[in-house]
Amino acid sequence: CKYTFRHTAALPIGLFFLASIVNLASAFAIPPMTSTSNTNTSTGTSLASKADLTYVSPPASDAADQIHNPVTFPLFVYPDIEPYKSDLLDVGDGHQLYYEECGNPNGVPAIFLHGGPGAGCGPDSRTFFDPDFYKIIIFDQRGSGRSIPNASDDLQGSLVGNTTPHLVEDIETLRKACDVDQWGVVLGGSWGSTLALAYAQAHPDKVKCILLRGVFLFTTDEVDYLFSNGGTFGQNPAAWESYCQYIEDTSPDWSRERTNLLGAYWDRLQSEDVATREAAAAAFVGYELSISKAFIDPAIIEKYLGTPSVLIPFAVMEVHYMLNAGFMKRGQLLDNVQCMADHKHRVSIVHGRADYVCQPQAAWRLAKALKQAGCPDEDVELEFVAGAGHSDSELGLRDGMVRATDRFRDVLK
Numbered sequence: 329c330k331y332t333f334r335h336t337a338a339l340p341i342g343l344f345f346l347a348s349i350v351n352l353a354s355a356f357a358i359p360p361m362t363s364t365s366n367t368n369t370s371t372g373t374s375l376a377s378k379a380d381l382t383y384v385s386p387p388a389s390d391a392a393d394q395i396h397n398p399v400t401f402p403l404f405v406y407p408d409i410e411p412y413k414s415d416l417l418d419v420g421d422g423h424q425l426y427y428e429e430c431g432n433p434n435g436v437p438a439i440f441l442h443g444g445p446g447a448g449c450g451p452d453s454r455t456f457f458d459p460d461f462y463k464i465i466i467f468d469q470r471g472s473g474r475s476i477p478n479a480s481d482d483l484q485g486s487l488v489g490n491t492t493p494h495l496v497e498d499i500e501t502l503r504k505a506c507d508v509d510q511w512g513v514v515l516g517g518s519w520g521s522t523l524a525l526a527y528a529q530a531h532p533d534k535v536k537c538i539l540l541r542g543v544f545l546f547t548t549d550e551v552d553y554l555f556s557n558g559g560t561f562g563q564n565p566a567a568w569e570s571y572c573q574y575i576e577d578t579s580p581d582w583s584r585e586r587t588n589l590l591g592a593y594w595d596r597l598q599s600e601d602v603a604t605r606e607a608a609a610a611a612f613v614g615y616e617l618s619i620s621k622a623f624i625d626p627a628i629i630e631k632y633l634g635t636p637s638v639l640i641p642f643a644v645m646e647v648h649y650m651l652n653a654g655f656m657k658r659g660q661l662l663d664n665v666q667c668m669a670d671h672k673h674r675v676s677i678v679h680g681r682a683d684y685v686c687q688p689q690a691a692w693r694l695a696k697a698l699k700q701a702g703c704p705d706e707d708v709e710l711e712f713v714a715g716a717g718h719s720d721s722e723l724g725l726r727d728g729m730v731r732a733t734d735r736f737r738d739v740l741k
Contacts, residue, residue: 379634380607383574384614385566387624395625399715401727403734405455416476417467417505419498421489426474427467427502431459436512436740438462438733439499441469441520441527443542445490446645448473448638452721456515456539456729461737465506469495469523472641479641483598486641487648491655496527503534510534512740513733517541517720518686519646522654522661525694529664532671537736540677541729542718543691545661546654550690555590555650560619563684567618574611578604594647597640609643619684622717662697669701674739676709678728680716688712709735 411428418424431438431454440453449466450473457464468475471486479486503511514535516524521540528535544550553559561568575592579585585592596608610633617629632638649655657663668675675698679691695710709732716724 379630379632380610381614381630381633382607383570383611384629384633385564385570385618387618387626390623394623398623398723401723403727403730404723405452405726405730406457406459408451408455409459411454417502419470419494419501421470421494422477422485423470423489423498424476425467425470425498425502426476427465427506428454429463429465429506430454431457431462431464433463435461435463436737437503437506437508437510438464438513438515439502439511440464440466441499441514441516441523442466442472443516443518443520444472444642444645445469445495445519445649446472446479446642447519448475448641456720456726457513457733458737462513462733463506463508465502465508467498467502469645470498471645479644480638483644486644490645490648491652492523492526492649493530493655495523496530499523499527500531500534510536513537513539513736515539515541515729515733518544518718519649521686522546525661526656528673529661529667532667532673535671535673537674537739538668538676539729539732539736540675540691540694541720541725542679542683542686543677543694544686545690545694546656547659547662547690548653550687551650551653553687554685556588560684564619567615570618571611571615574608578607590647590651593643594651597644597647605640609639612643612647613639616685620718621722622680622682622715662693665694665697666701668698669703672707673703674707674736675703676711676732676735678711678713678725678732680718680722680725681712681714682716683718685718 409430411430412433413429414427416424416426438457440449440456442449442453448468453466454464470490471477471479477485511534514524514528521543522545524538524540528538558568572589575585575589576582578596579592593608593612596604599605614629614633618624677691677695679688681688691710695708698708699705711728713724713728716722720726720729
């Protein structure tokens with residue numbers, strides 16, 4: 329493959345599952361943090377909040393200051409571009425999805441599926457594709473970002489019809505609205521990888537190539553590892569204990585709630601009390617922020633924990649899906665890989681070796697299952713990136729993702 333070397337200034341740090349929060353924050357142009365918290369008592373809506381760091385563990389040391397002086401890679405993301413079209417798409421159930429079309433209007437269609445669920449897209453989402461070759465489409469999923477309703481404005485409305493099968497069909501509705509016959513590339517990271525697989529298996533004839541970052545198969549062991557049984561304690565003990573401590577400190581019955589931490593967070597995220605909802609969102613998202621990158625920037629955590637309008641949708645949607653097994657049959661995504669092999673999908677996987685949110689074993693299991701189903705070795709590429717965590721803001725992951733979409737150009741020409 330012929331690669332283009334791009335030497336550009338580092339883009340703003342993202343997070344995720346939380347990588348997309350930063351994208352969404354950029355899209356909403358979040359102002360600098362204020363030191364006060366005010367609540368509109370007539371609406372119960374938070375007007376401004378100081379970051380609640382009470383249940384956020386401190387990051388590991390970074391004596392080399394790699395937060396501000398990261399290592400360099402030969403390939404970086406493409407420069408940010410402005411969309412040539414943006415609109416709202418009515419998909420039913422009271423939802424209107426915000427979407428953008430960018431790049432080459434006559435190019436090969438590529439779609440970006442954000443993480444979370446609930447994180448939303450932003451300018452960074454456009455930069456993993458060559459804008460001269462691809463017609464790039466990004467959108468905010470139900471209840472997220474600039475889609476209507478947003479969970480921070482209408483919690484109950486945002487949850488109506490908010491399931492994986494609904495989101496899969498939303499992608500189909502968007503495909504038709506954008507006059508796309510077949511997606512050249514479907515790119516999904518973290519929860520986005522889950523949705524990408526679910527879509528490819530439901531509509532295998534509408535997909536050519538798939539790029540996955542930070543694979544999450546929504547198996548029971550993955551959910552329990554991250555949110556229920558303390559699997560992250562091994563590498564991130566302070567973060568796990570802080571995640572639990574918030575529930576213990578606010579629990580009327582800790583002996584019961586300790587056995588269902590996701591349920592306990594859900595109860596607080598649905599509270600009528602604004603302060604309770606915001607505190608639960610800060611503790612929940614702060615936990616993931618604390619384990620999502622190899623080098624954690626405390627300033628980023630403080631900035632985004634102080635923006636409930638971004639964090640509450642993320643926390644609400646993620647817990648909603650985790651409590652409901654992703655609205656999929658147990659083992660569904662691995663059980664259904666045969667249709668991907670039958671339709672000759674080309675799959676590239678980029679996964680951080682030090683990903684503590686989505687374990688590398690998920691990427692390994694998926695790659696093996698695809699090959700066992702009959703995908704040729706050259707059609708399944710798995711790259712573990714040394715020193716990289718989970719966030720698609722990490723330069724090693726960005727490098728791997730751009731190399732993959734560049735390689736796909738040769739397949740799609």
